[in-house]
Amino acid sequence: MHYVRLLRPAKIQSSTEGLTISLLFTITTDLGDSFLCPEDGPIDIIVAPVDPAASPVDSASVLLRGKQVCKYKWKAGMRILDAKVKLRPGLKKETVNCKFAIYPAQQRLRDTSTPLGALPVADVLPWRVDTNGKIRMGVIMPATFEFVNGICAPVSVRTLALGPGHYINDSGGGRILNLQFEEEIGESIARHIWDAGLVTSAYLADACSSPESIRELFPIERERFNVLELGSGVGILGITIASVLPKAAAAQGQTLIEAKVLLTDLDEAEERARSNIARGKATLGLGSVDGADVAIEYENLDWDEGCDDRFGPLAAATPWDLVVLSDCTYNVDSLPSLVGTLSALHAAKEQHYGAEAVKSSVLLATKPRHSSEQALFGLLKDQSWMYRVVKEIPLPKIGEEDEVVQIYILERGGRVV
Numbered sequence: 001m002h003y004v005r006l007l008r009p010a011k012i013q014s015s016t017e018g019l020t021i022s023l024l025f026t027i028t029t030d031l032g033d034s035f036l037c038p039e040d041g042p043i044d045i046i047v048a049p050v051d052p053a054a055s056p057v058d059s060a061s062v063l064l065r066g067k068q069v070c071k072y073k074w075k076a077g078m079r080i081l082d083a084k085v086k087l088r089p090g091l092k093k094e095t096v097n098c099k100f101a102i103y104p105a106q107q108r109l110r111d112t113s114t115p116l117g118a119l120p121v122a123d124v125l126p127w128r129v130d131t132n133g134k135i136r137m138g139v140i141m142p143a144t145f146e147f148v149n150g151i152c153a154p155v156s157v158r159t160l161a162l163g164p165g166h167y168i169n170d171s172g173g174g175r176i177l178n179l180q181f182e183e184e185i186g187e188s189i190a191r192h193i194w195d196a197g198l199v200t201s202a203y204l205a206d207a208c209s210s211p212e213s214i215r216e217l218f219p220i221e222r223e224r225f226n227v228l229e230l231g232s233g234v235g236i237l238g239i240t241i242a243s244v245l246p247k248a249a250a251a252q253g254q255t256l257i258e259a260k261v262l263l264t265d266l267d268e269a270e271e272r273a274r275s276n277i278a279r280g281k282a283t284l285g286l287g288s289v290d291g292a293d294v295a296i297e298y299e300n301l302d303w304d305e306g307c308d309d310r311f312g313p314l315a316a317a318t319p320w321d322l323v324v325l326s327d328c329t330y331n332v333d334s335l336p337s338l339v340g341t342l343s344a345l346h347a348a349k350e351q352h353y354g355a356e357a358v359k360s361s362v363l364l365a366t367k368p369r370h371s372s373e374q375a376l377f378g379l380l381k382d383q384s385w386m387y388r389v390v391k392e393i394p395l396p397k398i399g400e401e402d403e404v405v406q407i408y409i410l411e412r413g414g415r416v417v
């Protein structure tokens with residue numbers, strides 16, 4: 001999987017010819033360790049105003065007359081694309097209020113409810129085929145950026161379109177739920193989306209249409225269900241889970257009345273995670289998803305503290321039905337404190353119910369990157385966690401070897417409470 005990534009906020013430059021947006025972006029992997037290298041020829045990349053129909057004054061008219069989009073080519077060997085987008089004459093910089101998407105031309109939208117720059121979940125799942133019956137190859141995640149009064153926001157936004165079955169307020173036939181996630185422009189591990197989180201989110205949203213698939217990964221046996229996410233980063237997995245929980249429950253014959261999803265990470269991730277929770281709440285409606293009261297919250301939780309039983313008030317207050325984490329097991333040095341945190345959460349759950357051998361379940365998604373990560377399984381065994389791979393999702397990658405996202409279920413104790 002590759003990501004369009006802005007290297008710095010876009011700028012509006014002025015010259016005698018008028019205004020030009022100066023854009024510097026790359027197309028790279030989640031880790032930023034390799035650049036898109038299309039061996040079968042250049043890939044057309046489009047820069048276009050988003051949803052001009054919704055904002056005719058600000059967006060549709062910003063480009064030169066008669067231009068709807070600007071097209072660029074990304075070739076093998078490129079590391080940076082320095083794009084200049086000419087704006088129509090007569091515009092004043094401080095009046096430019098609009099959003100732009102950067103996306104590959106081949107990923108153009110097929111339906112009107114998906115905004116430009118959104119990635120439909122079906123495109124992330126490689127066994128899906130496109131309208132021509134071809135199996136999808138590697139995907140490039142688009143990005144959007146926005147000018148407010150001529151100044152570009154310091155974040156770019158990724159949009160995941162949850163697809164058929166997920167509508168805003170379950171109006172059915174209405175607007176498909178499009179979740180937005182801010183990422184920081186520049187480099188920070190805690191403030192980007194990662195492959196395992198994105199693919200697992202797409203899979204869970206898609207699996208809600210199949211009772212067996214969703215039950216296998218996400219068994220909901222009660223009308224109240226609480227999920228804790230560790231290392232949530234920008235929050236893609238936790239926020240997607242909050243958005244699909246009532247559907248996931250309904251697919252299993254349960255009516256969810258109340259649910260809570262608590263995102264946790266280091267304090268450096270907090271600002272972005274909280275912004276994304278606010279965006280999620282704005283999209284989903286105030287606290288209510290499909291009639292269920294779904295709370296999404298954030299609290300800092302450092303595994304170095306969690307493994308010593310030191311939790312914040314929100315994490316400590318609830319015996320969690322499910323703990324989830326994605327792409328958190330690539331750093332071998334932090335595995336002992338991570339597994340220690342899982343065990344401390346299990347002990348807290350036993351204490352809450354005053355019973356030994358209460359069952360704890362964890363959904364762990366990972367894109368294996370190197371063999372040293374196997375150390376995780378030794379640590380899990382040592383602390384009496386059982387584990388099994390429940391799903392392997394192939395992740396085709398343009399110009400490079402395919403990868404895979406594995407979803408594990410870990411369990412400890414046996415008594416379901």
Ligand SMILES: C[S@@+](CC[C@H](N)C(=O)[O-])C[C@H]1O[C@@H](n2cnc3c(N)ncnc32)[C@H](O)[C@@H]1O
Binds near residue numbers: 196326
């Ligand atoms: C590769 S990112 C994955 C983020 C997110 N889960 C996703 O899939 O997009 C790993 C995350 O683990 C967090 N992390 C690393 N060490 C941690 C620690 N000791 N305690 C809590 N979080 C930690 C990082 O801040 C980062 O957000």
